[in-house]
Amino acid sequence: MSKTSKELMGLAESLVKYATKKGADEVEVSIGHGSEFSVDVRNGEIEKLVEAGDKGLSIKIIKDKKTATINSSDFNTQTLNHLINSAIKRAEVSSPDPFAGLPTLEKDVKIADWQKLNIFDPSMDELKPEQKIELARQTEAICLKDKRISNSYGAGFSNYSGETILVNSFGFSGSYQRTSCNLGVYLQAGEGDNKVEDGWYEGDRYFKNLWAPEKIATTAIHRVTRLIGAKKVKTQNVPVVLEPSMTRSILAFLYQCINGRAIYMKQSFLLDRIGEKIANENITIIDDGLMPGAPGTKPFDGEGVPIRKNVVVNKGVLKTYLTDTYSASKLKTKSTGNASGANNLYLEKGKFSPEEIIKSVENGLLLTSTMGQGTNPATGDFSRGAFGLWIENGKIAYPVAEITISGNLAQMLNDIEMIGNDLRFNRSIVGPTVKISEMTVSGI
Numbered sequence: 001m002s003k004t005s006k007e008l009m010g011l012a013e014s015l016v017k018y019a020t021k022k023g024a025d026e027v028e029v030s031i032g033h034g035s036e037f038s039v040d041v042r043n044g045e046i047e048k049l050v051e052a053g054d055k056g057l058s059i060k061i062i063k064d065k066k067t068a069t070i071n072s073s074d075f076n077t078q079t080l081n082h083l084i085n086s087a088i089k090r091a092e093v094s095s096p097d098p099f100a101g102l103p104t105l106e107k108d109v110k111i112a113d114w115q116k117l118n119i120f121d122p123s124m125d126e127l128k129p130e131q132k133i134e135l136a137r138q139t140e141a142i143c144l145k146d147k148r149i150s151n152s153y154g155a156g157f158s159n160y161s162g163e164t165i166l167v168n169s170f171g172f173s174g175s176y177q178r179t180s181c182n183l184g185v186y187l188q189a190g191e192g193d194n195k196v197e198d199g200w201y202e203g204d205r206y207f208k209n210l211w212a213p214e215k216i217a218t219t220a221i222h223r224v225t226r227l228i229g230a231k232k233v234k235t236q237n238v239p240v241v242l243e244p245s246m247t248r249s250i251l252a253f254l255y256q257c258i259n260g261r262a263i264y265m266k267q268s269f270l271l272d273r274i275g276e277k278i279a280n281e282n283i284t285i286i287d288d289g290l291m292p293g294a295p296g297t298k299p300f301d302g303e304g305v306p307i308r309k310n311v312v313v314n315k316g317v318l319k320t321y322l323t324d325t326y327s328a329s330k331l332k333t334k335s336t337g338n339a340s341g342a343n344n345l346y347l348e349k350g351k352f353s354p355e356e357i358i359k360s361v362e363n364g365l366l367l368t369s370t371m372g373q374g375t376n377p378a379t380g381d382f383s384r385g386a387f388g389l390w391i392e393n394g395k396i397a398y399p400v401a402e403i404t405i406s407g408n409l410a411q412m413l414n415d416i417e418m419i420g421n422d423l424r425f426n427r428s429i430v431g432p433t434v435k436i437s438e439m440t441v442s443g444i
Contacts, residue, residue, distance in 0.1 A: 005163060005175060008033065011075065012167040019061055019084045020169050024091075026062035026102045027169040030302070031055070034162020037129065041136040042154035043144075051129060054162075061087045065096040099329040103305050105171045111299050111306045114176035118293035121179045121206040124161050132157045135213055139185045142217035148189050148225045153197070155185035159207070164298075172304040180295070181207050183216055189224045196227035196387075196401070198369065202426060205293050223368070227387060230401035233443040239364035240405065240439040241357055241391070244422060246367045247347060247431030251285070253409055255342050255429065256377045258312060258320075260327025269380040269410065270318060278318045279413035282350065285313040287322055287336075289343025296428035301339040310336050312345070316414075347431035350419025354433040357418050359394040365441055366391055367405060380409035386441075404442040412436055 012029040019027040033055040040048040059070040061084065068091035070083045114120070140155035159181035167173045184201020200220040202211040211219075242250065262268040270278065279285075289307035291297055300306050303325050311319050323331065324339035337343070358366060370384040383406035390397045420433030 004033070005165070008075075008163075008165050009167070009173070009175060011077070012165055013173065014077070015059060015080055015084065016167050016169050018081055019059070019088070022085060022088055024061045024063050024084075024088055024169070026060075028060040028102055028303070029167050030058045031165040032057075032162060034160060035125070036158070036160045036162075037132060038156065038158035039129075039133050039136055040154050040156045041133065041140055042152060044137055044141065046133065047154060049133075059084065059087065060102070061091050062100055062102065063088060063091045065098055065100050066091040066094045067097065067100050068094065099326055101325065101329065102168050102170055103172075103303050103325045103335055106306060109306045109308075111174060112290055114178075114299045116292070117290065117297050117299065119179070119205050119297050120161075120177040121208075124159055124179045124181065124207055127159065127207065132159065135183055139183060139213040139217050142214060143185055143187055143221055146221050146225075148228065149187050149221065150190060150195065151188035153186040153188065153199070155183075156201075157181070157183050166300065166302075166304050168304055174300055174304060176299050178298070179205055181210055183210055183213070185217060185220045187220055187224045190228045194229065196224060196230065196399075198224040198227060203295065204426075205295070205297075209293075226389065227368070227399045227401070230387070230399040231390075232402050233390060233400050233441065235440070235442045235444070237438050237440050239361050240436045240441070241361060241364065241366045242431075242434050242436065243366065243368055244420075244424065244430065244432055246370065247434050248427060248429050249370060250382075250409070250412065251345055251347060251429050251431050253375045253377075253382065254285070254413075255322070255345060256375065257380065257409065258318075258322055259338070259341075260321055260323030260331060262377050263321050264327050264330040268377050270321075273318050274320065276318055277316045278410060279313055279316040280416050281316040282419060283313055283316050283413060283416060284311070284348040285345070286311055286348065287338070287343050287345045289337065291344050291425065294344045294425045294428075296343040296345075298340070298343070301335075301337045301343075303335070303339040305335045305337045305339060307337045307343060310338075342429055344425065345429045346423065346425070347419070347434070349421050349423035349432045350434075352418050352420055352433075354420050354422055357420055357433055357435045358391055358396065360418060360435065361391040362393060364391045365389070365400065365403075365405070365439075366396065370405065382407050382409055382412065400443075402443065405439055406442065407436075407439045412439070415439075
């Protein structure tokens with residue numbers, strides 16, 4: 001642990017002691033500090049450049065089941081003590097909540113060693129700003145050399161290196177360091193009234209694992225140019241193949257329906273469905289925040305609850321909701337370690353290649369992107385504007401646009417009949433290519 005880390009850990013511990021001494025029943029102190037860099041380049045010129053250090057401190061005070069919080073970027077002890085005194089007074093006059101409280105220390109559960117989770121790349125701090133800017137410029141320049149690209153909406157590179165420190169009055173004291181970097185580009189192709197847009201970006205914990213500009217540019221060019229000349233199709237019910245990015249959007253919708261808040265607020269169609277079949281038996285969905293090097297990996301969540309592997313859906317059966325301490329208390333269960341949201345939520349891969357899945361469709365849609373919100377967790381209804389590629393006789397026939405794709409999440413999960421083998425952990429929520437036996441595609 002560095003000198004700065006030791007000093008900040010000491011500060012957090014002293015603030016917990018001070019707040020407890022002043023009458024708080026429960027105290028949590030969270031400190032984050034690090035450095036960030038981001039650059040946006042368009043047509044070779046820098047449009048936006050940010051290089052900054054950041055630090056912030058948050059304190060939660062609970063007294064007689066009444067809660068008050070403090071946020072500050074001023075780490076002066078005298079100032080923070082004054083804020084704690086004010087917070088205790090605010091808590092005393094607020095309304096009590098019987099479910100308010102910090103997680104109790106789970107002595108029988110070990111917290112993972114963050115240094116073994118591969119979430120921190122020390123070489124990230126050695127990158128020079130000029131190198132980062134050049135990566136964005138190279139990515140865009142490669143794209144603009146392709147005559148089919150009519151415009152660039154810009155390329156960008158960003159990276160972050162920081163540390164999280166958490167201490168509470170129940171005896172929890174922990175910290176971890178993490179890094180991330182991202183590179184991507186967004187493009188326009190086509191002419192006149194038939195212009196299309198798409199792009200690609202990749203991220204990783206380690207700079208050495210980040211895709212090279214050539215690979216990202218090639219992927220972005222392919223994604224946008226394949227949409228040139230899009231046609232309209234008639235409204236019909238057909239099989240729909242979801243690319244991994246679209247499977248991800250379905251899983252993100254599922255997370256809206258299984259997070260603890262949606263359940264205790266009774267705003268989910270999956271309320272009271274634990275132990276019931278909610279999906280095809282070929283479906284297993286897991287949230288695993290301990291996968292080395294993955295985007296959502298961490299040793300503990302935002303409340304100090306040790307991260308673990310949660311099987312959400314096992315062979316089609318709903319096994320658990322994903323909760324923080326408050327929602328778990330409301331639901332009379334234990335936190336699953338998801339105070340920071342989904343960790344690494346994914347659909348287990350299947351045995352089919354994407355090519356095999358497409359080949360199985362006589363007439364249907366390969367869904368490549370959607371727009372708009374169009375999700376209702378209370379009912380599971382799903383409806384969004386969409387773009388994609390039409391499949392005829394097992395082959396890609398032509399691009400389609402100006403369509404709407406709609407269905408119900410419960411039905412969609414039950415109608416997934418083929419699962420791809422192309423699962424990649426490049427986001428915190430991911431899935432492979434899948435085939436849904438039937439959805440409504442609305443067109444002309």
